[in-house]
Amino acid sequence: MPITLKHVNYVYGQDTTTPVHALEDVNLEIRDGEFIGLMGHTGSGKSTLIQHLNGLIRPTSGEILYNGENIYGEGYSLKELRSKVGLVFQYPEHQLFETDVFSDVCFGPKNLKLPKEEVEKRAAEALEMVGLDESYYKLSPFELSGGQKRRVAIAGVLAMQPQVLILDEPTAGLDPVGRDEILGQVRRLHEEKGFTIILVSHSMEDLAVYARRLIVMSKGRVKFDGSPREVFAHFRELEEIGLAAPQVTYIVHALREAGFPIETDLITVREAKEAILKILKDV
Amino acid sequence: METIAVLRRSDSRMKIVRTEQLVYEYQKYDDQGNPSEVTRAIDGVDLQVEQGQFIAVLGHNGSGKSTLAKHLNALLLPSGGTVWVEGKDTALDENLWDVRQTAGMVFQNPDNQIIANVVEEDVGFGPENMGVPTEEIWKRVDDSLKAVGMTAYRYHSPNKLSGGQKQRVAIAGVMAMKPKCIVLDEPTAMLDPNGRGEVIRTVRRLQKEEGITVILITHYMEEVTEADRVFVMDEGKIVMQGTPRQIFARVRELKHYRLDVPQVTELAYELQQAGVKLPDGILETEELVRELCRLR
Numbered sequence: 150m151p152i153t154l155k156h157v158n159y160v161y162g163q164d165t166t167t168p169v170h171a172l173e174d175v176n177l178e179i180r181d182g183e184f185i186g187l188m189g190h191t192g193s194g195k196s197t198l199i200q201h202l203n204g205l206i207r208p209t210s211g212e213i214l215y216n217g218e219n220i221y222g223e224g225y226s227l228k229e230l231r232s233k234v235g236l237v238f239q240y241p242e243h244q245l246f247e248t249d250v251f252s253d254v255c256f257g258p259k260n261l262k263l264p265k266e267e268v269e270k271r272a273a274e275a276l277e278m279v280g281l282d283e284s285y286y287k288l289s290p291f292e293l294s295g296g297q298k299r300r301v302a303i304a305g306v307l308a309m310q311p312q313v314l315i316l317d318e319p320t321a322g323l324d325p326v327g328r329d330e331i332l333g334q335v336r337r338l339h340e341e342k343g344f345t346i347i348l349v350s351h352s353m354e355d356l357a358v359y360a361r362r363l364i365v366m367s368k369g370r371v372k373f374d375g376s377p378r379e380v381f382a383h384f385r386e387l388e389e390i391g392l393a394a395p396q397v398t399y400i401v402h403a404l405r406e407a408g409f410p411i412e413t414d415l416i417t418v419r420e421a422k423e424a425i426l427k428i429l430k431d432v
Numbered sequence: 433m434e435t436i437a438v439l440r441r442s443d444s445r446m447k448i449v450r451t452e453q454l455v456y457e458y459q460k461y462d463d464q465g466n467p468s469e470v471t472r473a474i475d476g477v478d479l480q481v482e483q484g485q486f487i488a489v490l491g492h493n494g495s496g497k498s499t500l501a502k503h504l505n506a507l508l509l510p511s512g513g514t515v516w517v518e519g520k521d522t523a524l525d526e527n528l529w530d531v532r533q534t535a536g537m538v539f540q541n542p543d544n545q546i547i548a549n550v551v552e553e554d555v556g557f558g559p560e561n562m563g564v565p566t567e568e569i570w571k572r573v574d575d576s577l578k579a580v581g582m583t584a585y586r587y588h589s590p591n592k593l594s595g596g597q598k599q600r601v602a603i604a605g606v607m608a609m610k611p612k613c614i615v616l617d618e619p620t621a622m623l624d625p626n627g628r629g630e631v632i633r634t635v636r637r638l639q640k641e642e643g644i645t646v647i648l649i650t651h652y653m654e655e656v657t658e659a660d661r662v663f664v665m666d667e668g669k670i671v672m673q674g675t676p677r678q679i680f681a682r683v684r685e686l687k688h689y690r691l692d693v694p695q696v697t698e699l700a701y702e703l704q705q706a707g708v709k710l711p712d713g714i715l716e717t718e719e720l721v722r723e724l725c726r727l728r
Contacts, residue, residue: 396654400699418699419702425708
């Protein structure tokens with residue numbers, strides 16, 4: 150179901166001497182089945198933005214529509230919205246609190262007052278989606294690695310059966326293999342289960358590989374919105390707002406400047422490798 | 433025998449940090465609280481660090497690198513083997529203060545290591561605890577804040593600072609204790625790219641200009657390309673060591689140890705695998721550009 154933001158503004162500290170305009174006239178359409186990368190410098194408004202998408206923060210002005218319906222309209226159930234738009238916070242493993250993995254994942258659906266069988270069915274499905282089989286069910290979260298804990302936390306959100314999954318820096322603090330595990334899992338959720346994904350990340354390299362659309366926030370506004378290739382072409386402007394392009398984009402630009410006849414809109418190592426090999430072969 | 437002991441002691445004194453056959457084990461307990469298995473987090477590590485070097489320790493989560501870091505200022509004591517910091521055995525009680533003053537520690541979470549309400553007070557906390565005279569404390573606070581580029585924030589509240597700024601305040605707090613060596617345990621893991629750059633530039637400057645030994649524990653490979661020496665840990669052992677160039681030439685091995693290489697190194701490696709004649713362990717963009725232009 151699409152999420153639409155119309156002229157959304159959010160100001161906090163309005164009654165103080167230093168009000169902060171955290172979001173300023175944000176207009177966005179998030180369509181079904183998209184894989185969106187959301188980036189922005191710390192304080193750019195990206196965390197504020199994602200909390201608007203499932204009604205955790207109410208805009209100061211403007212409208213937010215889920216499937217065409219105003220989420221602050223009369224009689225609209227925000228509770229239901231929150232199970233449709235699942236939000237995985239930063240360091241979600243800090244929110245694990247049950248004694249074993251399975252109980253933790255059951256907690257969300259149990260709160261929806263579903264029958265026990267349905268709760269357990271959902272938990273089992275959610276754990277399967279993040280690649281944790283029955284051998285993990287009875288383990289204490291303390292016995293898991295950082296990446297595994299995080300997958301349990303994501304399963305907890307998946308058990309609510311959302312249609313949109315928002316992940317706030319899901320790879321922070323993980324090593325490269327843990328990072329690839331989580332992002333691979335997210336990609337499978339997108340490709341095989343059809344989830345709409347919004348991935349907040351500081352890693353341009355990861356966003357270049359995984360996202361199909363990039364939204365760049367700066368000072369509470371949407372600065373860029375387009376395909377990764379289009380957005381990373383603005384790398385000088387990205388640098389001005391504390392961001393960058395993937396390292397490989399800088400490499401192809403440097404090659405071009407040195408007279409190597411390569412296209413400069415390449416954003417992944419694989420693309421660059423193929424382009425270089427082709428040029429060397431043609432010589 | 434006595435001469436050998438004396439010789440060994442003077443030998444270890446030449447290194448700022450030295451470990452010999454370091455082992456650290458801890459006991460796990462089952463549900464009933466009975467001791468079950470013993471886990472060996474560090475397994476026979478020999479490490480030597482010269483004064484003034486920039487050392488990087490790489491390893492995936494759970495490889496033992498943080499446990500090793502905690503041994504370098506006696507937060508953990510060896511189950512076997514010995515750690516010397518400036519020649520002093522960390523396991524001896526009487527060396528504790530000296531060891532901790534010589535090797536200062538900066539941790540991962542910027543929010544867990546700041547204690548005062550005002551930046552300058554936080555930086556002054558360490559020397560105050562050491563009984564440094566007031567005048568000298570203020571001088572050290574001035575110098576330390578200047579060294580990390582945070583003088584402009586000295587009267588600010590730490591909780592209004594960005595992650596990178598908080599880490600720089602934490603580093604200033606360690607600097608105020610005048611250590612010879614700073615051990616940083618994944619100081620950038622929770623920061624955004626700007627914050628990460630701020631912290632790395634700061635520690636590089638301290639190492640170059642103030643001659644502080646830096647031991648950086650990390651899994652961000654981009655941060656270690658300028659290190660004098662890189663150690664890679666896996667399952668509690670040092671499995672690779674060398675200059676960044678030597679280490680980054682071994683892409684396949686690094687991947688086996690669950691680590692990554694910078695994109696420029698990866699691209700060069702992929703091209704090499706496809707038959708392009710490039711030197712091993714390329715670390716810089718300029719280098720790759722030069723080599724590729726030569727091939728045309």
